Amino acid sequence: MPIFTLPGQAPYVLTAPESLATPRLLVFRDRVERNLQRMQAYLEEVAPASGYRHLCPHVKTNKSSLLTGWLQQAGVGYFKTTMREVEMTINAGAQDIFVAYPLLEHDARELAHLVRKFRQIKFHVQVGSLAHAEILQRIGRNEQVTWHFFIDLDVGMHRTGIAPEDAFSLYAHLAKQNEFIFAGLHGYDGHIHHATAAERRAESQRAMEKLSAVFQHFRRERVHIPRVIVAGTPAFRFDFEILHKALGDETLVQVSPGTWIFWDSNYERLAPGEFEIAAVILAQVMDIGQPHRLTLNLGHKRWSVDSGPVRFFSRPGLKFVSVSEEHTVLAHEGTETFQIGDYVLLAPHHVCPTINLYEEFSVIGEHGEIEIAASPVDGRNR
Ligand SMILES: Cc1ncc(COP(=O)(O)O)c(C=O)c1O
Structure with missing residues (x-):
């Protein structure tokens, strides 16, 4: 029975690789389940029994109604999406969806239709400027939809969001309009990718101080903030610890990491062992050319190169040489023998865009059996 090893991970067992066409995206169910348990334990270190x-x-990250359904079965009740994953998340049965992406005209109209169609679901949007507010207001009026909105704060990433010092005046403007109901504050600190935990904690402190200052301003103005949503995977533990202490119980503090469910070699490098790599790619050696070189039947149409090449392979001594659309060339030290058709497991370096490159994935059970041959990545490419 083939057993594959990846650095720092428990062995991956796969009983019948020959029944799968490669390259194939595989999701190991027991690893996802352990990631869920770990997530709950991390949260409960700060907020016991929550x-x-x-x-x-x-x-x-998962872009899949199957995985989003697993999250719900585990007890997760709130979901963050871009417009691309909204329908998938609805199909998975979610009841609370925050579309954390500034909505331009077309997307806002599309979401308004979904808000009207699925009245039992609580949808939330973000607003980070008067221009975005104006789009939502116009469409809200035309479509007779009221928007539950989060103020999107720029807490240091400088990608979207309003400067913290301007947040209250944006809120005050929206509070006067009938089309808007205040849901809370959103501050995604995706700039926190620093190499050490100490640096990440310090950056998190800086970002959460900005958010806390806004919170205190609202409090002074006697405006209740129902919810605050912050963080991606690298900073969520720090952000949660800091904010939960700072904001108290009357505001629901939530963290919004995505990558943790599958983890990847990029985050494993930052925080070894924090979660397990649950989504991997099965490829095969398709040619052996030069001495100590081999070529896999997989290229960057099937693994994302945006944050660098794959570094975790299931055979020892393999080193990345080059990648093109359909091929990846690797070097080896000559201590191992390779044959055409050999299986190699790879851990994506950046799992989110890698998932987006697959139409479907197979779910592998605890003993290496194929539990689900093909489950769609139904939140992709829309
Ligand atoms: C707005 C927003 N929130 C949360 C996340 C999740 O971050 P991560 O992938 O680090 O878990 C992302 C990731 O891109 C994001 O853009």
């Missing part, structure tokens, strides 16, 4: 109340995971 379950997943403080989690609003971004589903852009």
